[in-house]
Amino acid sequence: MGTSTIVWLFVAAFGASALGGALGMASGIFIVPILTLLFGVDIHVAIGASIVSVIACSCGSAAPFLKERLTNIRLAIVLETATTLGALTGVFLIGIISTAFLYGLFAIILAVSAQQMLARRREVVYAEPSNVRSWATVLRLHSSFPDRTLGRDVHYRVRRVPLGLSLMYGAGLISALLGIGSGVLKIPAMDTALRLPIKVSSATSNFMIGVTAAASGGAYFMRGNINVGIAGPVALGSVLGALIGARLLMGLPADKLRIFFVIVLALLAIQMFLIAFGVHISGAPA
Amino acid sequence: MTPMADNYKHREQIFAALLWYGTWFASTIIAVGMILGGFGDTHSSRIFGLSGYDFVKGGVAFFILLPIARVALMMSIFLRERDYAYTIISIVVLVIIGVGILISI
Numbered sequence: 001m002g003t004s005t006i007v008w009l010f011v012a013a014f015g016a017s018a019l020g021g022a023l024g025m026a027s028g029i030f031i032v033p034i035l036t037l038l039f040g041v042d043i044h045v046a047i048g049a050s051i052v053s054v055i056a057c058s059c060g061s062a063a064p065f066l067k068e069r070l071t072n073i074r075l076a077i078v079l080e081t082a083t084t085l086g087a088l089t090g091v092f093l094i095g096i097i098s099t100a101f102l103y104g105l106f107a108i109i110l111a112v113s114a115q116q117m118l119a120r121r122r123e124v125v126y127a128e129p130s131n132v133r134s135w136a137t138v139l140r141l142h143s144s145f146p147d148r149t150l151g152r153d154v155h156y157r158v159r160r161v162p163l164g165l166s167l168m169y170g171a172g173l174i175s176a177l178l179g180i181g182s183g184v185l186k187i188p189a190m191d192t193a194l195r196l197p198i199k200v201s202s203a204t205s206n207f208m209i210g211v212t213a214a215a216s217g218g219a220y221f222m223r224g225n226i227n228v229g230i231a232g233p234v235a236l237g238s239v240l241g242a243l244i245g246a247r248l249l250m251g252l253p254a255d256k257l258r259i260f261f262v263i264v265l266a267l268l269a270i271q272m273f274l275i276a277f278g279v280h281i282s283g284a285p286a
Numbered sequence: 287m288t289p290m291a292d293n294y295k296h297r298e299q300i301f302a303a304l305l306w307y308g309t310w311f312a313s314t315i316i317a318v319g320m321i322l323g324g325f326g327d328t329h330s331s332r333i334f335g336l337s338g339y340d341f342v343k344g345g346v347a348f349f350i351l352l353p354i355a356r357v358a359l360m361m362s363i364f365l366r367e368r369d370y371a372y373t374i375i376s377i378v379v380l381v382i383i384g385v386g387i388l389i390s391i
Contacts, residue, residue: 228343
């Protein structure tokens with residue numbers, strides 16, 4: 001691979017990550033479309049490179065959440081049993097399912113992400129008392145986090161752990177198959193099933209993504225399915241983009257950026273759908 | 287309540303430090319590898335007998351190992367706190383990851 005390609009891979013990953021970071025979203029979902037559609041990389045190679053950058057971004061951004069005590073560590077490890085099992089299933093399946101199916105599935109996930117980005121997340125307060133003998137109580141998952149605006153600790157209770165676990169299994173499976181962090185599935189699981197406060201949900205989800213991606217990433221690495229020449233610059237670009245770039249772009253108007261992302265996600269979804277059904281547009285791999 | 291809270295805080299600082307310094311270590315190795323392999327004298331630049339490719343590969347492998355090391359660290363902390371239920375849950379996660387790697391060799 002030429003020096004210029006390496007530089008462009010780095011720049012593309014940095015840009016996607018910085019723009020994503022400015023909106024507080026993970027950029028993992030953009031890596032595979034960028035690599036396949038712009039660079040003409042095989043989708044399996046793109047998935048391998050993307051999973052490494054997903055791990056890098058999760059590890060790089062975990063520290064501030066942990067220091068602010070937003071991450072629910074117990075809940076994370078409980079849910080990681082389901083996400084890693086899902087990832088393991090994905091590792092088995094990825095060799096069997098067709099490339100067209102992967103493109104189709106990716107298109108669906110892109111479309112759902114666009115819809116989620118448009119809808120935004122809302123904090124909902126649930127008043128009904130939780131069951132004393134629930135899984136969350138037995139596993140001591142209820143916790144609190146310091147809310148800066150209120151200036152005190154806010155206590156919260158975790159609900160419907162079995163439903164959360166099954167959704168997390170699906171998130172792990174999708175993560176391994178598509179090389180993404182699967183925030184698209186984790187966020188509804190955490191907000192709707194477990195009913196966590198948004199800050200706790202974001203921090204805990206981010207913390208779990210690294211382990212989930214490492215479960216499939218480790219397997220792909222041992223199989224020799226990770227092209228280091230592509231994965232290296234993409235991971236470095238993503239992690240620097242998330243850490244440095246997002247700060248540089250803080251001043252951008254969030255609402256316009258959000259609309260821009262929705263349009264980009266929708267366009268990528270259409271293009272991935274076309275490839276899934278055998279229609280090739282210039283630049284896409286034949 | 288207070289010693290328990292301090293304990294949690296301490297634990298979170300350890301995880302934060304591991305992931306933060308680990309990220310910078312892996313990123314630096316990848317950057318060194320890219321400079322050696324991509325921008326230096328092609329194929330001739332080596333440090334400690336390692337090529338740019340070796341450095342990038344090492345950095346990528348380090349990134350993959352980092353979250354796994356975090357789970358192993360959690361397991362040892364839970365074990366020290368005699369929290370056996372969570373020690374077992376951590377072991378289950380490590381075993382699942384281990385199975386994926388073993389079947390791929």
